[in-house]
Each structure stands twice: as structure tokens, then as C-alpha cells.
Amino acid sequence: MRQTAFQHPFDTATALLAHGDGRFTGQTSSDYANMVGPFGGITAATMLRAVLADPRHLGEPISLTVNYAGPIADGEFSIDVQPARTNRRTQHWTITLSQNDVVTTTGTAVFGTRQPTWSDTEVSAPAAPPAESISPTTFDGFVAWTGNYDMRFVDEGGLDLNAGAKSTSTSTMWLSDKPARPLDHPSLAAMSDAFFPRVMIRLGRFIPAGTISLTINFHAPTAQLAPLGDRPVLATIHAHTFGAGFSEQNTQLWSDDGALLVTSHQLMYFKDDTTL
Amino acid sequence: MRQTAFQHPFDTATALLAHGDGRFTGQTSSDYANMVGPFGGITAATMLRAVLADPRHLGEPISLTVNYAGPIADGEFSIDVQPARTNRRTQHWTITLSQNDVVTTTGTAVFGTRQPTWSDTEVSAPAAPPAESISPTTFDGFVAWTGNYDMRFVDEGGLDLNAGAKSTSTSTMWLSDKPARPLDHPSLAAMSDAFFPRVMIRLGRFIPAGTISLTINFHAPTAQLAPLGDRPVLATIHAHTFGAGFSEQNTQLWSDDGALLVTSHQLMYFKDDTTL
Numbered sequence: 001m002r003q004t005a006f007q008h009p010f011d012t013a014t015a016l017l018a019h020g021d022g023r024f025t026g027q028t029s030s031d032y033a034n035m036v037g038p039f040g041g042i043t044a045a046t047m048l049r050a051v052l053a054d055p056r057h058l059g060e061p062i063s064l065t066v067n068y069a070g071p072i073a074d075g076e077f078s079i080d081v082q083p084a085r086t087n088r089r090t091q092h093w094t095i096t097l098s099q100n101d102v103v104t105t106t107g108t109a110v111f112g113t114r115q116p117t118w119s120d121t122e123v124s125a126p127a128a129p130p131a132e133s134i135s136p137t138t139f140d141g142f143v144a145w146t147g148n149y150d151m152r153f154v155d156e157g158g159l160d161l162n163a164g165a166k167s168t169s170t171s172t173m174w175l176s177d178k179p180a181r182p183l184d185h186p187s188l189a190a191m192s193d194a195f196f197p198r199v200m201i202r203l204g205r206f207i208p209a210g211t212i213s214l215t216i217n218f219h220a221p222t223a224q225l226a227p228l229g230d231r232p233v234l235a236t237i238h239a240h241t242f243g244a245g246f247s248e249q250n251t252q253l254w255s256d257d258g259a260l261l262v263t264s265h266q267l268m269y270f271k272d273d274t275t276l
Numbered sequence: 277m278r279q280t281a282f283q284h285p286f287d288t289a290t291a292l293l294a295h296g297d298g299r300f301t302g303q304t305s306s307d308y309a310n311m312v313g314p315f316g317g318i319t320a321a322t323m324l325r326a327v328l329a330d331p332r333h334l335g336e337p338i339s340l341t342v343n344y345a346g347p348i349a350d351g352e353f354s355i356d357v358q359p360a361r362t363n364r365r366t367q368h369w370t371i372t373l374s375q376n377d378v379v380t381t382t383g384t385a386v387f388g389t390r391q392p393t394w395s396d397t398e399v400s401a402p403a404a405p406p407a408e409s410i411s412p413t414t415f416d417g418f419v420a421w422t423g424n425y426d427m428r429f430v431d432e433g434g435l436d437l438n439a440g441a442k443s444t445s446t447s448t449m450w451l452s453d454k455p456a457r458p459l460d461h462p463s464l465a466a467m468s469d470a471f472f473p474r475v476m477i478r479l480g481r482f483i484p485a486g487t488i489s490l491t492i493n494f495h496a497p498t499a500q501l502a503p504l505g506d507r508p509v510l511a512t513i514h515a516h517t518f519g520a521g522f523s524e525q526n527t528q529l530w531s532d533d534g535a536l537l538v539t540s541h542q543l544m545y546f547k548d549d550t551t552l
Contacts, residue, residue: 062522063489063543065341067384069361069368084372084379085345089521090488090545092345092382094370096360103360106368106384108343110489110543112522117548118479119519122445169398203394212366213339213386215491217524217543219517240528241495241536243395245365246338246388248493248539252516260517263524265541267339267386267493269366272393 008181009148010190013038014046016053022081024050028074032145037072039145040211041193045186047095047107050079052186057083058091059113060222061185065215066095066107073099081109089113114221125254128154131174131232149194150178150232169198169239169249174256180230183261185218188225191235191253192216192264198239198249199270209270212246216264224259231256245269284457285424286466289314290322292329298357300326304350308421313348315421316487317469321462323371323383326355328462333359334367335389336498337461341491342371342383349375365389390497401530404430407450407508425470426454426508445474445515445525450532456506459537461494464501467511467529468492468540474515474525475546485546488522492540500535507532521545 013029032042044066051057077099084092095107134152152174156163175191197209234254241248246269253262289305308318320342327333353375360368371383410428428450432439451467473485510530517524522545529538 063343065343065384065489065491067339067341067360067368067386069366070363084343084382087346090345092343092379094382103368106360106370108341108382108384108489110343112488112545114520114522117519117521117546118475119517120478121517121519122514123516199394202396212388213341213384213491213493215341215489215541217489217541219519219522219524221520238398240399240539241395241397243393243397243495244390244497245393246390246495248495263516263541265491265493265539269388270393 008177008179010177010181010187013042014049014186016046016050016079018053022054024053024079025076026079027076028072030144031148034143034145039193040068040214041190042145043072043097043105044193044214044216045190047079047097047105048109048189049186050081050095051093051109051111054081057111058086059111061109061218062090062112063110063215063217064107064189065213066105067213068211069106070102070104072097072104077104121260123252123260125234125258126154126172126236128172128174128234131256134174148178150176164204166201166204169201170237171195171201172234172236174232175235176230176232182230183225183228183233184222188218188253188262189216191233192251192262193266194235195237195249195251197268197270198237199242199247199268202242207270207272209268211266212269213267214264216262218262220259220261228255233261245271284453284455286453286457286463289318290325290462292322292326292355294329298330300329300355301352302355303352304348306420307424310419310421315469316344316490317466318421319348319373319381320469320490320492321466323355323373323381324385324465325462326357326371327369327385327387330357333387334362335387337385337494338366338388339386339491339493340383340465341489342381343489344487345382346378346380348373348380353380397536399528399536401510401534402430402448402512404448404450404510407532410450424454426452440480442477442480445477446513447471447477448510448512450508451511452506452508458506459501459504459509460498464494464529464538465492467509468527468538469542470511471513471525471527473544473546474513475518475523475544478518483546483548485544487542488545489543490540492538494538496535496537504531509537521547
């Protein structure tokens with residue numbers, strides 16, 4: 001009997017071929033397609049994976065900024081990563097994703113080694129019933145990438161574009177990969193981008209919108225993620241402000257046992273020709 | 277009679293000499309010295325100013341990420357800025373600050389053109405009495421850069437390292453350049469970094485700490501800043517989490533007439549050998 005090893009679609013989508021000196025190539029995956037090009041979260045995860053795959057990297061991801069400069073076409077792309085500076089405890093990387101030598105995405109990453117210190121978390125996880133008590137929301141036929149996530153909304157914050165305008169953009173959901181996959185830094189990077197643009201929630205209708213710049217701060221090391229396995233994270237989002245074609249939204253990812261794993265900050269663009 | 281034009285210390289500290297093709301040189305300023313090297317805010321402002329000084333830039337600052345990779349020595353530094361991609365509405369820049377070809381600071385900036393759209397701000401400015409009703413706090417002899425700011429704390433959140441541990445890192449102050457200077461994007465970038473590391477406030481004592489990565493989102497165009505003149509901004513900060521030698525703190529800058537001008541997100545390091 002021959003067994004075929006299962007490779008999770010997330011690992012296929014973020015797989016990279018190493019060419020040395022910080023150069024990698026990859027292929028977009030139809031599983032994580034968005035309306036135009038790939039889901040921004042999978043791009044962030046793939047850029048992070050490139051640094052993780054570079055033998056020069058030290059420590060673990062601390063902070064990642066990804067700037068979505070232009071569309072990524074279906075097919076092959078290149079990622080170039082370079083350590084700009086290596087210190088005793090931290091290492092700074094620059095990351096560039098390109099296709100045919102045209103830059104589509106820029107980024108920087110900070111890696112570092114954690115050590116025991118005083119600790120405290122001043123923010124609190126939102127109240128939520130257990131994930132098992134909530135039915136998953138599906139977005140069949142909308143955009144492909146949502147099919148790779150199990151999303152269970154604690155509130156009415158799903159994407160119902162017929163629900164009318166809402167007075168708040170705050171929303172919370174239990175979120176996990178589908179099929180289940182153990183949490184790691186690349187999967188958390190992708191999950192940081194899993195909420196729909198808040199402008200659509202506020203206006204209650206489809207608006208062309210997307211991420212321009214996404215900063216993800218990782219607060220948990222691999223040793224803290226490992227025991228969580230593939231259990232869902234509690235993801236919560238709120239927007240600070242909207243105006244003049246731009247908005248900012250901020251996401252927290254919590255473990256199901258109450259630890260803050262990730263905070264992320266997204267600067268979005270939106271087009272709105274009809275509401276003035 | 278001859279009049280000598282006054283140049284504000286902020287403009288002296290961020291002054292750059294253009295060498296073409298995105299290369300600039302500048303000089304550190306003792307006015308904005310921190311304990312080691314320059315105040316991080318002045319470095320962010322200088323990097324932003326380099327893009328503003330490049331004739332290729334389009335639109336206005338939307339988002340700036342600065343990664344503090346290594347110390348900047350007193351003296352000359354070089355800044356290299358390059359437009360990674362120019363779109364119809366947005367332009368993405370990479371920024372590198374170096375000394376003797378050693379990278380000390382990396383960054384990315386998004387510039388863009390704003391246009392009228394639906395707008396709303398979901399967060400609220402903290403309550404504060406008028407700036408004029410509060411006495412400025414001075415930090416004589418601590419670090420030079422604080423001498424260039426007028427800081428009027430709404431709460432007890434000043435830096436009193438003998439005050440003992442506090443249960444919250446939240447603090448609010450009226451903040452302006454000293455001497456007064458009209459607000460612009462570089463000055464707001466610097467002000468985003470004007471709060472002391474929250475770990476010191478929480479522990480109530482001096483801790484080696486500093487910014488590793490700072491993302492600043494600008495929500496107001498120049499046309500909105502101009503009428504504010506040199507009036508103080510209401511700056512408020514809170515920390516999300518501390519642990520394993522890293523922490524995240526988040527700042528909002530509000531105009532005195534209640535508009536959200538800037539949100540920023542800082543990933544900090546700290547060393548803490550004594551509290552375990």
C-alpha cells in the first residue's frame with residue numbers, strides 16, 4: 001500500500017523554491033484567489049515564509065509590514081529577502097515580491113529572540129461563546145480564499161451586503177484554517193487579513209477596497225503556539241477611521257485560552273463614487 | 277538693519293542635502309539627542325522628509341513604517357529613497373538610512389492622493405481640559421529632545437520614575453513643538469514617538485527600552501493641517517501587551533478641534549533583568 005501525504009492548501013499556496021542568496025520563487029494558488037489576484041493574507045504569509053526559509057534568519061518573527069503596491073497576476077512570482085542588519089537580539093529584513101522584475105509588494109520584517117521578562121496584557125479578549133456552539137458562515141461563490149477558512153461569527157458581523165448600513169465596524173469571529181491546520185506564524189499572518197474591509201460592513205454594500213499597508217506584530221513564540229494545535233483563534237476587528245478614500249482597521253487574534261497572539265494594523269483604500 | 281531668519285530646531289535637525297537619484301545626506305542634531313543617538317521621532321521625520329524632498333514623489337503621506345535596526349552615531353548620515361511602484365492614486369517608497377554604508381534604519385512609505393468620500397471616525401478623543409489650563413512638565417537634564425516639546429499631561433502619566441508601578445500605561449497629553457511650529461506631516465511623525473516607553477510607566481523605574489518598528493498612519497492632508505497652525509495636539513497612548521522582552525504601544529494624535537490626525541503603532545524592545 002502506498003500512502004500519499006496530504007499537503008494542506010495553505011502549505012501549497014505558500015510553498016517556495018529557494019535559489020540562494022535570498023531569492024525564492026513561488027506560484028499563486030487558485031485556492032487563495034481573491035477578486036483580483038491572491039488574498040492579501042496569503043501574500044503576507046508567503047513573504048514571511050521566505051524569511052523563515054532563508055538559512056540566515058535568526059530567532060522568530062516579531063513584526064512584519066507588507067505594502068500592497070500593485071496587483072499580483074496569476075502564475076509565478078519572485079521574492080527577494082535580505083537581512084539589512086543583524087544584532088544580538090534582533091534582525092531586520094527587507095522583502096520584495098515581484099513579477100517580471102516589476103515590484104508588486106514590498107515589506108520589512110523584524111525577527112528576534114524572546115527571553116523571560118515581566119509581562120502583562122492590558123487589553124482583554126472580547127466575550128465569546130465556545131466556537132462549537134456557533135455555526136460557520138460560508139461565502140459560497142464569493143471569493144475562493146474564504147473556502148479555506150472556518151469562520152464562526154460571534155456577532156452579526158459577517159459579510160451580509162444586503163444588511164444595510166451599520167453604525168459600527170467592530171466584529172468578532174472564531175477563525176481556523178479549513179481543513180484544520182496547526183497554528184504557526186505564517187498562518188497567523190494570513191488570518192490577520194481575514195476580515196472583509198470594514199467600509200463594506202459600515203455601508204452595507206460592495207465597495208472596491210483593499211489593503212495598502214499591513215503591519216502584523218507577533219506576541220507569541222512558536223513554543224506558545226505549538227500546544228494550541230489547530231484550535232480556532234478568536235479574531236476581533238474594529239476600524240479607527242474612514243475618509244478621503246482611506247481607512248484604518250485593527251485586528252487582534254486571541255488563543256482560545258485567552259492569550260493575545262497577534263495584533264495587526266491595516267491601512268486600506270476604498271473607492272466610493274456613489275455616497276456623496 | 278539686517279534680519280536673521282529664524283530656523284526652527286526641528287527644521288535644522290531634519291534638513292537634508294539632495295544629491296540626486298534619491299540620495300540625501302543629513303546631520304544629527306544635539307537638540308534632538310536621546311540617551312543613545314537621536315530621538316526616534318526625529319529619525320522618522322527625517323526619513324519622511326527625504327521622500328517629500330524627492331521630486332518624484334506624488335501626493336501626500338498616507339503611511340510610514342520605520343524600523344530602528346541599529347544605533348545612529350552622532351554626525352553625518354545618508355538616506356536613500358526609491359519609488360518601488362507608482363500607481364494612479366498611490367505610490368510606494370523604500371527608505372534606507374545608513375552611516376558608512378552600514379544600515380541603521382529601514383522604512384517604507386505610502387504616499388497617495390485623497391479624494392472626497394464617505395467618512396466617519398469610530399474612536400473618540402479622550403476627555404481633556406484646555407491645554408492652557410495645564411502646566412507643562414519639564415524633564416530638565418534627562419534627554420535633550422524633550423526640551424523641544426511642550427508637554428502638558430492631562431493625567432499623572434508623566435515620567436516620574438519614583439512614582440512606583442502603575443496598573444495602566446494609558447496616558448494623555450497636550451503636545452506641541454517648543455518653540456511653536458506649524459503642524460505638518462514630519463512634525464506629526466516625530467510627535468508619534470514622543471511618549472516614553474510604556475514599560476517604564478508600568479514598572480515605575482528606568483528600563484533600557486526603545487522602538488524597534490513604528491508604523492504611522494496619517495489621516496489628515498496638508499489642507500486640514502494648515503488651519504490648525506501651531507496649536508497643540510492631544511496625544512494619547514495605551515499599550516496592548518508586554519512580554520518576553522517586547523511590547524506594543526499605540527498612539528493617537530488629535531487636533532484641538534477633535535479630528536483624528538494620526539494613529540501609530542510601536543513595537544518596542546525592553547530589557548528587564550531585575551523583576552524575575
